[in-house]
Amino acid sequence: MIRxxxxxxxxxxxxxxxxxxxxxxxxxAAVPRPATAALRAxxxxxxxxxxPVVPPPPGRPPRPVPPPDDPVRRxxxxxxxxxxxxxxxxxxxxxxxxxxxxWLVADLDTGQVLGGCGPHVYQTPASVQKTLLAAAVxxxxxxxxxxxxxRSDLDIEPYSSxxxxxxxxxxxxxxxxxxxxxxxxxxxxxxxxxxxxGGGPDGPAKTVAEMNALARRLGAFQTHAxxxxxxxxxxxxxxxxxxALIARVCFASADFRRYSLTRTAQMPAQPALKAAGFQIQNxxxxxxxxxxxxxGKTGFTKIARHSYLGAAERNGRRLVVTLLGAxxxxxxxxxxxxxxxxxxxxxPRNAEVGRLVEPRDVAAAxxxxxxxxxxxxxxxxxxxxxxxxxxxxxxxxxxxxxxxxAVVLAGMPLLLLLTQRRRRRPVRRPR
Numbered sequence: 001m002i003r004x005x006x007x008x009x010x011x012x013x014x015x016x017x018x019x020x021x022x023x024x025x026x027x028x029a030a031v032p033r034p035a036t037a038a039l040r041a042x043x044x045x046x047x048x049x050x051x052p053v054v055p056p057p058p059g060r061p062p063r064p065v066p067p068p069d070d071p072v073r074r075x076x077x078x079x080x081x082x083x084x085x086x087x088x089x090x091x092x093x094x095x096x097x098x099x100x101x102x103w104l105v106a107d108l109d110t111g112q113v114l115g116g117c118g119p120h121v122y123q124t125p126a127s128v129q130k131t132l133l134a135a136a137v138x139x140x141x142x143x144x145x146x147x148x149x150x151r152s153d154l155d156i157e158p159y160s161s162x163x164x165x166x167x168x169x170x171x172x173x174x175x176x177x178x179x180x181x182x183x184x185x186x187x188x189x190x191x192x193x194x195x196x197x198g199g200g201p202d203g204p205a206k207t208v209a210e211m212n213a214l215a216r217r218l219g220a221f222q223t224h225a226x227x228x229x230x231x232x233x234x235x236x237x238x239x240x241x242x243x244a245l246i247a248r249v250c251f252a253s254a255d256f257r258r259y260s261l262t263r264t265a266q267m268p269a270q271p272a273l274k275a276a277g278f279q280i281q282n283x284x285x286x287x288x289x290x291x292x293x294x295x296g297k298t299g300f301t302k303i304a305r306h307s308y309l310g311a312a313e314r315n316g317r318r319l320v321v322t323l324l325g326a327x328x329x330x331x332x333x334x335x336x337x338x339x340x341x342x343x344x345x346x347x348p349r350n351a352e353v354g355r356l357v358e359p360r361d362v363a364a365a366x367x368x369x370x371x372x373x374x375x376x377x378x379x380x381x382x383x384x385x386x387x388x389x390x391x392x393x394x395x396x397x398x399x400x401x402x403x404x405x406a407v408v409l410a411g412m413p414l415l416l417l418l419t420q421r422r423r424r425r426p427v428r429r430p431r
Contacts, residue, residue, distance in 0.1 A: 046085030049117035050097040054327050061303045066122030066237055073221045074120045077241060078354030081119045088115040089351040096339040100308075101325030103336075104240035105344040108251055108311060108318040111356035114344045119241040119354075122222055123324035126299030127161070127184045128243060128307045129230030132223065134181070134256055135249040136211045137196035143174035143255065147195055149187075152204075156186040157231050160301075163188050163280060169270040177255070178265040181297065182282040189229035204228055218245045219357040232303045243309055243322035245356055251294065251311055251320070260295025261287055286310045286334045290341070294318065298333060308333035312341050319344045 074082040081087060088095060095115060102123055104116035113119070149165045156162060163185030165171065171179075173195070179188035190204060197203030197210075208225050215223040220242035226233025250256045262282060269277035287293045296310030306326040312319060321337045321344070331339065 046083045047087075049086045049103075050094060051099060052097045052330060054099050054329055057305075057327065059302075060305075064124060064232075064234070064237075064303065070221075076120070076219055076221065077113060077357055081113065081116065081241065081354045084118045084121055086115075086117050087119070087353050089347065089353055092347055092351060093343070095343045096336075098323070098331065098336040098339060099327040099329070100306075100323035100333075100336055102240045103321065103323035103340060104244050105319060105321050105340050106244045106356055108248055108320050111248075111358070112352035113241075113244075113354035113356060114319070114347055114351055115353055116240060120222060120239050122237045122239060123307075124232060124236060124301070124304035125223075125230050125238040125243075125324070126232075126301045126304035126307045127186075127230040128297050128299040128309045128322070128324075129225060129227070129236075129238065130180055130184065130189055130299075131243070131250050131297050131309055132211050132215065132225060132238075132246050133189060133193060133207070133228050134177070134253070135246050136214045137192065137207060138177065138253055138255055140196050141173045141192065143172065143177070145173045146170050147173055147176060147191060149191055150194070152201065153191040153194060154187050155190065156229070160186050160231060162186055164267060164278070165191060166270055166273050166275055168273055169275070171268065174255075174259075175265070175267065177259050178262060179267070179280065181256075181259045181295075182262060182265055182284075183280045184283060184298065186229040186231055189227075193228035214249075215242065215246070217362060218242075218249065218359055219362040220245045230299055230301070230304075232301050238324070240322045240324055241356075243324075244320055247309055247311065247320045247322065248356060251318075257295060260284075260297075261293075263287065284310065284334060285332070286312070286338060289334075290338050296334075296337070300333075306333040308337045310334060310337040310341070312345075314345050317345065317349065 071082065086095070092115065095117075100117070102116070102118040102121045104119045105114045106112060107114065147170065149167055149169045149171065151167050153165060154162075154167060161184040163179030163183045165176075165179070165185070165187045173192075176185075176188045176192050179185040180192060193207035194200075194203035197206030208228055211225045211228065212223075215221075215225070220238070222237060222239040223242040223246075224235055224237055226236040230236075250260075264279055264281050267278050267280060269275060282288075283298050284296050286296055290310075290312055292312045292314045294311040294313055296308065299307035304325065306328055307324045308326065309320070309322050311321070319341055321340045323333065323336055323340070326333050326336055
């Protein structure tokens with residue numbers, strides 16, 4: 001048995017020199033110097049992302065200092081993704097020039113990463129972090145339950161987005177989710193986090209801890225939440241790749257899909273408070289303007305700038321786009337997302353530069369053996385998977401292969417496990 005395993009490891013190491021692998025490892029994985037050298041070489045050879053010339057906004061706060069880069073985590077999903085620059089399939093048309101600092105386009109069902117710009121670069125999330133809140137606790141809360149709003153729910157940054165909840169008011173949980181996803185209500189985020197955390201004053205902190213635990217189970221190792229709403233907090237980061245992992249969980253939920261596609265909703269009157277009801281509208285213009293739109297989430301803070309997550313379906317193919325650090329000129333964030341979706345749909349179905357890792361593989365890798373996936377880690381839905389070709393720009397292939405070999409040597413047992421635990425059976429897409 002030991003000899004067989006050694007032969008498989010040796011074969012995997014040899015194959016890694018030619019083929020990019022989807023790889024992940026726990027934070028404690030040691031990385032040898034060759035991995036660091038290879039990734040530095042990859043950074044030196046990176047292709048700049050196409051961007052329009054837009055002057056920076058006046059008075060923009062300084063960007064928070066991100067955590068040190070971990071070469072293993074930068075290679076999650078494939079060594080070709082470990083770049084600050086552009087990564088697209090060989091022969092693919094040039095993607096549109098957008099102001100987003102980082103972005104990624106992926107297939108929601110197969111997990112193929114079609115392309116990206118700095119997919120693992122740390123960024124601040126703004127309100128797209130609300131999708132992580134939804135992924136973590138939407139299934140825990142009864143949408144028909146009536147929730148009473150307390151004063152701490154309204155403890156949000158002055159002039160930040162709010163849906164207009166009233167202290168002492170009573171709202172169905174479903175209405176709070178609509179306020180969160182349509183109107184980006186930070187007050188709704190606080191209320192939902194408190195309720196999901198048990199309803200007490202420590203509820204939001206418990207929910208944020210649950211959000212971070214889910215991110216780790218998904219393999220979103222560059223995501224760390226500090227606030228449930230995405231309002232800026234010290235040490236709060238995410239990446240375009242991580243947001244795509246979170247999006248797969250969200251779009252697996254029928255409730256999320258329904259809320260996300262809702263165009264208008266009514267906030268109920270509060271007779272006891274002598275307050276009339278009012279209408280809210282969905283701020284994600286993609287669902288109004290883009291054929292086949294499935295929904296998504298917008299975000300903005302002065303530090304994070306504009307962020308966006310959106311998905312659409314065309315000819316039976318569902319793609320998701322995530323982008324961070326964008327400016328709203330010359331295109332708004334949803335328009336930048338739409339342009340990238342058009343680019344993604346123009347690619348052949350077998351195009352890919354990496355993979356979105358599966359929760360079951362992350363759980364098995366963390367267990368250090370052929371363990372069963374964690375029961376608490378939701379699996380993303382998928383249709384039958386297409387064949388997995390290696391489509392990597394020729395300019396980056398040799399560098400990416402070298403980085404892959406180094407990462408394989410650093411975490412060989414984990415990589416072997418992930419390779420052995422391929423997606424063996426399709427999961428039926430929820431309706």
